[in-house]
Amino acid sequence: MNEAITRRERADLMAPLIAAVALAVVVVVTTVIRWLETFTPAGLVAGVPFPGVPVDFSPAEGEPVTSVHVTAGDIVARGVNSVSTVSLGLSIVVGALAWLAVIAVFATLAVRFLHGRFFDRGNPRLLDAAAWTMLGGALAVYMLETFGRNGVLAAAGLSGYVPPSWAVAAPFIPIWIAAMALGLISLAFRRGIRMQRDSEGLV
Template sequence: MEPTRSERADAFTVLLYGVGAAIVVGIGTWLRAAGVFRDDGIAWTVPIDEQPIAATVDSGEVAVEGIAQEAMIFANDVNAGAVAAIIGGIVLWALTALVVIGAVMLVASNFLRGRVFVRGNVWAFTIMGWMLSIAPLVIVALDNIARNGVLAAAGFGEGETVHPVEFWAAIPVVAGGIAVGLIAVAFRRGIRLQKETEGLV
């Protein structure tokens, strides 16, 4: 079935946004890596006891006072496991974003050609579903390993095991992944129904 002019415009828009999003992910990944791996050591933000501070913003143009709840620390001689976890978390975050973007662009490309209920779309939604369902939980675990390694290198002890509550922040994304997986199931059934309908004609 040929897409309408409006559907073509929508598909082209998705493709353009996909290209832009991929560029943003690339830049964001580089900035994140540069923000963690610094000349002073590995930078990590940790919660601190609330305390009043006086600081400046806008390159010293404005003085402000407030309550600090976090601080950035720098650690050297971080163990290899923690460094690998930091790199793994950054890479997995970027990979997940790029895979999802690529899958959405594939679906948009198929829609542009009038190919809706095809295996390519099923695979795209399936891969998106699995990535969004698993990657956030793995990233939380990797961040915990990284944080413990940085804290240990900075002299704050060995850290703690990941708490179940920490996974709750990833639940909305995981739920989205499950929803996308259900879309894949719907498309798979749509293909089956399409074949059965064509067989009756």
């Protein structure tokens, strides 16, 4: 059953719709930039975490040299095997498609709410779709980036270097936590729908 929404609620729901469009544009633009930064004339580029490599750094000409620890850097290599090359390209595309799908899900939810469809059976399904897309998309990107990174390291003569596992997995942990949170919200939606249906049956 559709519920009437107030003017304030309508304004609040328009904000995520506008944000969804803006975020979709940002995803597309950053994906193009990342693609160009990965496939360069100098070779294939892969970001690699390091366990804190000491480097002398001068912030400006004439300033004293400061010792810093580099925890990440880009490795550029030519002659990377085709599997790693394709994996890096797919990691960029899959990541972008996953984020666009999640943005589309939340935009759809906002539209449904605008029409008063708060306790609708389709809403938990949409939340489940977003959760699984985030979970699976992040896992796919994690694996594809690993294949690609290993190929770049091998082509650069650094096949013996193994990046710290915690540093490789760290960027994906918040995504997996958010996916689990969405799963719990979906469960709460289902319980709310069931309670509303039961209360309507008593009236």
